[in-house]
Amino acid sequence: MRETANVSGSLRARLALTLIGGAAGISILMFVVVRSYAAQIAQQGQDRILEASVTSILDAAILRDGVVEVDFPYAAFAILGTEEDDRVFYAIHQDGALLSGYESLPVVPARAGAEVTHVSGEMRGASIRLASASRILVGADLRTQVTVSVAQTRDALQVTLNRISSNVAYYGVGFFLLSVLVASWATSTTIRPLERLTHSITRRGPKDLTPVAQPVPQEMGPLVSSLNNFMARLSTSLSQSEDFIAEAAHRVRTPLATVRSHAETTLQRVEREDNRQALRAMVRAIDESSRAAGQLLDHAMITFRTDHLEREALDLVAIVQDLVIRLTPIAEMKDIALTVVSDAEVNVAADSILLQNALRNLVDNALKYSPVESEIVITVSASPSPRVLVEDEGPGFPPDQINNLATRFLRGTNATGTIGSGLGLTIAQDVAQAHGGTLSLENRPEGGACVTFSL
Template sequence: MPRFDWFPKTLFGRTLLFIALIVASGAATLAVVARYYAGVASERAYDQLLAGATIQAAEDLYVQGGVLAINPPVAALSTLSRYDLVYYKVVDSRGVVVAGYADLPSPASTVAARSGPQFANGTYQGQRIRTATLARYLPEERTPGWAVVTVAQTTHARQQLTNDMSFKVWTLILLMSVLAIGASGLAIRRGLRPLARIETIIAARDPADLRPVAADTPSEINAIVGAINGLIGRLAERMTAMQRFIADAAHQMRTPLARLDAQIELLSHERDPARYATRLDALRATCADVGRLAGQLLNHAMVIHRTEAVPLQRVELVGLAKEVLGRTIPLAGERDIKVAFDSDAPHAYIDGDPISLQEALSNVLHNALLHGKADDIVVAVAASNTVVTLTVTDNGRGIPREHWEAALRPFERLEQDGAARRTGSGLGLAIVQEVMKAHGGGIGFAFPVTGGFAVSLTFPRAIRGN
């Protein structure tokens, strides 16, 4: 790609350059048109004088003794000779030159000249000339017929008149062009003032000030202000969500870390071997809780980041679900887990982010294994013309209907078996919810008539694919 270093970098410069180019193009066109019409006008004016001189010369023809003669048309020719040389020629009915310059060309035909002066361009004695030819019938000649008068004038005066008129018009065009470009520059600067005012308002803002920009601007700039305010609003929402998430994360981490510190302190002073082993198991469990919570916090942040930064791509959901299922089931440890996979098509394509999708499906399976205490899991993929649905069905206790909405909110821990003790970090299904929003899909819960609990993830089907 060629670089145009000369091209203005500012909106003012680019707009003014565009207007200047348009004005210059128009001025050049007008200059050419003005030159043409100046030539036509001078041609017509001098043709009138040339025609008058030719008619006067034809009227001064007379016959004496049967021979054609002429009184030199001094008065008529003097009007043409101020700037130019004037030549004439008279030819009688026999074709004999009786007066003037015998070698003066007469391009017009006699037949055409009978109806009036006929004009033509030519060259005589090395100079460009304009000729007018007129025929007059003289029956008094020995051989009655048409006498032809040709009057020629060099074109210096015509050219001078054309140049004078062109110069005056060109001067006017130049002045109007300069005025138009200057006025356009002033108008552009005035029109850009609201943008400069908005720039000043935003530049003076504190980074923490995310209020909408309020400025009295023309309607054409309202769209820009609206876009800026929309961006500020989305940024404010994102910052609020991140601040809330950080605060919640700090609160959630504080409790297990304090419990961990207390358990370490108790363990360091324990001398009873049995109680030491019990406290050590509790410490291990707390460490596992802290590790799991930290991992889910990082995964939640990762999902939010990928939602905003990573473009979606074509993903084959059947293969991805099998892969995640194969990695997740070993987490059940020594429990005997029965697993089944079912799909109504060998392949099902969606537009998605593979990493976020793996995280979402892993969390659904973890909930079934670790919190639902399920030992029979079925993963099914069903595809229609418009959507692809992935359903995880287990034989665990599931989530009570009254808690379905709360289960999707971050850090909402559900009661276990009606007891006051709550389990988990409350981030698993919240991560799934974030992933589904990013993919334009949805998450749903159900208690199938065959028993158990089902979690369904519904995705729009890829535009390209099977």
């Protein structure tokens, strides 16, 4: 039985998306901040040069015979030269009236003596930056205000800004790519302990209930400790129920044996036919019960041992021969010949008690369901995998049930009249599977059953 988990989203994707998204956001923010800071610095540079130009022109303005005269200093425009050949405009106003320069230059109202004012604007379709300052000139009978404005197009500034922008953009992209690398590295180191835990749990067998021992990060601690507690509880309750079955079967068997021997002795003494029949039925019922108890006991033991499988080096041929010696008296009662066909040695790594139990059940079946004076052939071979074939000359398996006979407590329609509890094939199959092998049932073409127990 395999239960699937209810999966929603992926931790890896969530983590990676958050980290990469965060890095992208930070990269864009960095681009915007650095760019606007650079623009501000560049603007301040241009403003300072414009200011110097305006001040030097204003300083050159003098009042001669009541007329304002400006002798442009050479440096006033020379300092404005740029690589991009930005155009320069100027205007000189006296008390608001244009004295010289470009009429269309925006006029900025400026207070005399106040600081230089800077504005951005448009001039002949180009974006310009303008600086403007005023000064009061005082003559004999005149007091007049001179305003000087100098403007410059912003091509050089724009070029500088674009260059800065593209550099910052490259850095931003580089930073982002680096963050993606860091994000994927961070994601996989964060997820790795989780994957390791998943791997170690899925790799273990369905019956392995030992606690998870590998170290896990702090956050996973509670999960792993509840998992361990859960498995410990499960393991305790499993072994308790196995112990209980074993104990119960044992306690039932002993008194049953006593009752059976009493019933048999009584049978010898009783003469009335109906009483004898009742006693025979009683003995039979006792046999059924003690067989069931015995098989239950074995099954509980098998379940326990397959959970904690301990392999040792064994010779399969020796085990089979040993078994045949022990079962020969029973075979002789039915005049059945037990023949072993085998290689010299077939080496396996397995639990000997489990193997003996499984094989005994198979030979036991062959003896039970075979007619008198027949032959049972047990073949042990090492290839393709170590295996034991038990072939008899009985009626074979009921074809419609052949696929289900290894189910617990299931007995075939051919089993009526024989004593049994339907656990023999289950035990054999559990043992084969615990060793990584299989149990397969077939009917031989010439009649009789053939059971293959392979490891």
